[in-house]
Amino acid sequence: MYYKDKRREHHSRPEMKEYHKEYYQKNREKMNERDKEYYRKNKEYWKEYYKRNREKIKEYYRKNKEREKEYRVKNKERRNYNNKKRRKIDLNYKIRINLRTRLGEAFKNYSKNGKQYTSKKYGINFTKIIEHLKP
Secondary structure, eight states, X not given: OHHHHHHHHHHHSHHHHHHHHHHHHHTHHHHHHHHXXXXXXXXXXXXXXXXXXXXXXXXXXXXXHHHHHHHHHHTXXXXXXXXXXXXXXXXXXXXXXXXXXXXXXXXXXXXXTTHHHHHHHTTOOHHHHHHHHOO
């Protein structure tokens, strides 16, 4: 399709890329709010979409596993920076991450020698906790 190629060509030009980048920076908040509102209004649609395309989505992740790993390694600093920033701003996020980390450490320590005695001493039953947390 000729017109699609022309449009793609037009929007790929360096000055257009710069323009879109600036526009996004200036209107970031407004765009995020618009996207959140759209998601809220169409929640049912997205639930159905994920149900219908569950296998396709799984297949996509299986095929792109290596690419995802590379991306995570390449963008580690950026991800850490964003997580740190979000922890400062969002209290629920901070609590959720801290709790998740602490639980993971507790389970890891529980399985090491000698830790089972300590958990029994304080009345902590990790088997019950694990069973409760399973989906």
